[in-house]
Every structure is written in structure tokens, then in C-alpha cells.
Amino acid sequence: MEVVLEKKDAAEWVYRGEGAANLVLAYIGSSPAFIGKVMRIQKAAKRNVSERSSSPTALSMHERLVWKDLEDVVTSSNRELASQLYVKHVMTPLLGPKFVDSGMRVHASREFLETVEQNVNCQRPASRVDAAKVDTECDYVLLMSDHSLFPSGIQEGETCISVEIKPKCGFLPTSKYIDEGNAIKRRITRFRMHQALKLHDGEVSEYSEYDPLDLFSGSKDRIRKAIEDLFATPQNNFRVFLNGSLIFGGLGGGAASTNLVIRDKVETALKGVIQGSDGFRTVNFLQLVAETVHRSGVMDQLLEIQKLDNLDIDGAIHAYYDIISEPCMVCTGLGKDKASNRYSSLHSLSLDESLKIVKDFLIAATAKDCSLMISFRPTKDGSTGSPYNNVYLESTNQFYDYKVHFIDLDLKSLKKLEEYYELDKKIVRCYNEMVETKERLNKTTSTEACQTAD
Incomplete structure (x- = not known):
């Protein structure tokens, strides 16, 4: 049975940090499927929210030319998916699979994403909150091992x-x-x-x-x-x-x-x-x-x-x-x-x-x-x-x-x-x-x- 993160699950994820493109949350609940994991949630810059639907793929025409040898990256409908596949097909072979985790996608409801954003906004730097919000149009998150822990957790x-x-x-x-x-x-x-x-x-x-x-x-x-x-x-x-x-x-x-x-x-x-x-x-x-x-x-x-x-x-x-x-x-x-x-x-x-x-x-x-x-x-x-x-x-x-x-x-x-x-x-x-x-x-x-x- 496929896992879908719902509104009730949001309380089990806490703010870990963020970069320009993603929020990172760590799991504090008791589900064996998520212990020792972090999730990356895609952010949407305010200026781009209304523009996303105008393109059939996440990459621009010229980007598709640059990455033409990577068909699944080129045809990705979402930037986060394209980035995950890029890590899998480009960075993992270069750095070695021992040192890279490209992660796996898990479906998330809009209510889960909205609730998570409400929960963590008070912990985020004000400059980050002003710059971008959670992309609630994206229907999945990226689940990865929490590399601040060993795989078995604590x-x-x-x-x-x-x-x-x-x-x-x-x-x-x-x-x-x-x-x-x-x-x-x-x-x-x-x-x-x-x-x-x-x-x-x-x-x-x-x-x-x-x-x-x-x-x-x-x-x-x-x-x-x-x-x-x-x-x-x-x-x-x-x-x-x-x-x-x-x-x-x-x-x-x-x-x-x-x-x-x-x-x-x-x-x-x-x-x-x-x-x-x-x-x-x-x-x-x-x-x-x-x-x-x-x-x-x-x-x-x-x-x-x-x-x-x-x-x-x-x-x-x-x-x-x-x-x-x-x-x-x-x-x-x-x-x-x-x-x-x-x-x-x-x-x-x-x-x-x-x-x-x-x-x-x-x-x-x-x-x-x-x-x-x-x-x-x-x-x-x-x-x-x-x-x-x-x-x-x-x-x-x-x-x-x-x-x-x-x-x-x-x-x-x-x-x-x-x-x-x-x-x-x-x-x-x-x-x-x-x-x-x-x-x-x-x-x-x-x-x-x-x-x-x-």
C-alpha cells in the first residue's frame, strides 16, 4: 500500500534547516518507515508560482538541450524530480554511491504541506520566509536518510x-x-x-x-x-x-x-x-x-x-x-x-x-x-x-x-x-x-x- 502523508502526520516532522530551494525536516515520530529519515520539501519562489503551469516540463528548452543525454531528467514535470534524477544519474556516479543518497519520493497531501509550513514558519529565518513559501502544488516530498545519524537511528x-x-x-x-x-x-x-x-x-x-x-x-x-x-x-x-x-x-x-x-x-x-x-x-x-x-x-x-x-x-x-x-x-x-x-x-x-x-x-x-x-x-x-x-x-x-x-x-x-x-x-x-x-x-x-x- 502506497504511503501518503496527511495533515495528521505533520506534527511528527520538525524543522532541521533549509536552503534556497528546499525545506529540510527531521522525523521525531515512531513509525519504522520514517525513523532515521529527513524529508526535503520543495519551496516555490513567489514570483514563479503562477508561471509553473506554462511549461510541460521542469526544464527550459535550452536546459533540455544541455541535459539531452538524460532523458528522464529532461522529461521531468517537476524541478525537484529533475534534481533527484540528476543526483542519481550524474552526481552519484561521480562521487560514488557510498557517499550519495538520491532519496525516494513519497506522496504528500496539500493539507500536510500547508500544516507543516504553519508549524515551522516561526523557526525559519525571517529572510527565508519572505523569500519563498512551501510549494503546496507539489504532491510529493523527497525522503532521505538522516545523515546526522547512523541508519538504525539512536x-x-x-x-x-x-x-x-x-x-x-x-x-x-x-x-x-x-x-x-x-x-x-x-x-x-x-x-x-x-x-x-x-x-x-x-x-x-x-x-x-x-x-x-x-x-x-x-x-x-x-x-x-x-x-x-x-x-x-x-x-x-x-x-x-x-x-x-x-x-x-x-x-x-x-x-x-x-x-x-x-x-x-x-x-x-x-x-x-x-x-x-x-x-x-x-x-x-x-x-x-x-x-x-x-x-x-x-x-x-x-x-x-x-x-x-x-x-x-x-x-x-x-x-x-x-x-x-x-x-x-x-x-x-x-x-x-x-x-x-x-x-x-x-x-x-x-x-x-x-x-x-x-x-x-x-x-x-x-x-x-x-x-x-x-x-x-x-x-x-x-x-x-x-x-x-x-x-x-x-x-x-x-x-x-x-x-x-x-x-x-x-x-x-x-x-x-x-x-x-x-x-x-x-x-x-x-x-x-x-x-x-x-x-x-x-x-x-x-x-x-x-x-x-x-
Whole structure:
């Protein structure tokens, strides 16, 4: 008998978090079918609710061209379904089925979706509520394993601690198509430059010291530094769960920088999971996370997929305009002579070559924006009886089973390439202005100091 979620079931699902496209709820009821599961509920941007019925499929005409080799993705009538099939057919083979769960669809009534939305709106960040509501026209949700737990859920006397990391882009682009004015992109990571814009716009209150190059470096010391920096300024990039409940980081938006009060709460929560005296349990936990990231090798897999973007947005945007058969707005802005010298080779490519560039860029964009979930449970020793990998934390003489999964592997919209390009320009411009301002201030301070000395 097929399961259909009804209004009465809504109370058993609680808010876990959300991204731009989906709400994530965790199950707290007693049904064996749902224990240890989370569900993703599709959101509908207000401006798109009335437009959805005008297209027979979820993908635009040009998107269907890009993904023409994936028939079930191309013919999907719903964006969430297309994204699920994209995860199944594209991201799972690339990252490995061991690390990816594409989920399964479960039918949901409109009343269930409406009730869930009413129940969780008070927990959602106001900015998220204003931006989008639950898509009550969608008649199903996506059910997935709760990767903050082990598959059996929480057994009596067992404890599970999990960390969710959003690594972001882990390499510096080298594309020859990067404009001279954007040369800083070859030296500073996108994440660190974006911090300047977010600080300027009030999206974050403090500049993060996290650098994705550290996390992807393969060096134990640099990986540990990356984890410590993420813990210091988690923003929307670092969360910790104990037995499936959030104990550190933000839910649907960014989190404040870690002060002594927050650190003390984490210290207390880690009792019974991480050994050590007060003040050292958090240190030991961050060491455990760093050791596991290094040991697992999953960052190498992720980086390889991110590097499918080998032309950067400065190159891929030209292939995009050729695919949609519109005049290239970038070349138009540069002027005929300059554009011809720099980008003529891109605009001379065949359609299939342009499609490959854009397809690889979109896959890389998924890999740059996904999250990594690592879950741990203490074990008595390092025996091989467990089906999970094992890690030893030397500082506490403890063994842990661990499992790793990638989540948030959504299909990116082709239309977003224009947004990516405009945001990229804005990020670079803001970062350059910040550097110039600092240099002027330093020069002024130095001059004043010299005058005072005289």
C-alpha cells in the first residue's frame, strides 16, 4: 500500500534547516518507515508560482538541450524530480554511491504541506520566509536518510555526533579567459573575496578566516586550521548535531561568531561523546573532524568534480550565450575589437562543444555548493566488526565509527549563469575596493606616524 502523508502526520516532522530551494525536516515520530529519515520539501519562489503551469516540463528548452543525454531528467514535470534524477544519474556516479543518497519520493497531501509550513514558519529565518513559501502544488516530498545519524537511528545508550561542512570552491582558477580586471581571482579564493561583499552588505558580522584551500590541501595541519576557522565563524558553513539535534551553528541562515558562551554550551554537550577535561573536549572534537576529513580522502573526489569548471565563469558565460542563441552581452560591453581578440575562439566552437562547457560548469557549480556530512559514534576498540570506517583519536585514546555523505547536490539552473557572472563581478569589485581602502588607510597612518616622529 502506497504511503501518503496527511495533515495528521505533520506534527511528527520538525524543522532541521533549509536552503534556497528546499525545506529540510527531521522525523521525531515512531513509525519504522520514517525513523532515521529527513524529508526535503520543495519551496516555490513567489514570483514563479503562477508561471509553473506554462511549461510541460521542469526544464527550459535550452536546459533540455544541455541535459539531452538524460532523458528522464529532461522529461521531468517537476524541478525537484529533475534534481533527484540528476543526483542519481550524474552526481552519484561521480562521487560514488557510498557517499550519495538520491532519496525516494513519497506522496504528500496539500493539507500536510500547508500544516507543516504553519508549524515551522516561526523557526525559519525571517529572510527565508519572505523569500519563498512551501510549494503546496507539489504532491510529493523527497525522503532521505538522516545523515546526522547512523541508519538504525539512536539505539539505547548510543550517542552520535555529526558535523555538516559546506566546503565551497577548493581551487584557484587559471583560465586564460579571466579578464585582466579580475586577475585577483587567480590569487584569492572566491570564498574569501565573497566575505568582503557579505560584510559590506551586512550578511555577516565578521570576516571569516576560513580558506577552502586549507580544507582541500591534503595537509593535516592545514585541514585542522580550516576546521578551527569554520568553528570560530560558522556562518552558514559549519553545523554540529548531537543525536540528530542541532547543538552548534545556524538552522536556515548564518550563525554568529563563536563566543565563550557558545563554546561553553558545546563543551557541555560533548560530555559523554568526547573525553577530556573542561575546555578541551571541543578541541579534541575538532581534531577528530580534521583527522577524519584527512583520512577519508573525500575532498580529493570533490575537488576533481569542482575542477570540471576549467574556464571559470569568465569563459563559460560566452558558451552560454551561444547556446541560447543571443548576442553575447559580455562581448557587447567590451567592444568589438577587444572581444574579438580575447573571446573569438569560444564563439567559434561547435554547439556540442559549447554544451559540454556549460554542462561541466553546472556540475562543478553543484560540487562547489554542496555540503559534507560526517557522523561519528564511539566504539570500544578499533575492531573490524563494524561495517563502517574507523578512526582513532590519539588525544583521548578513543575509537569511533564514522560515515561520510554529500548532501545538497541540487541541479543548478542554466539561467543562473547570468547571475553567477554578475555576482562574480560584484564580488571582485567589492574585494578590490576593500584592499584599496586598506592600503590608503595604511599609507595615511604611516604618513601621520612619520610626521609625529619629526
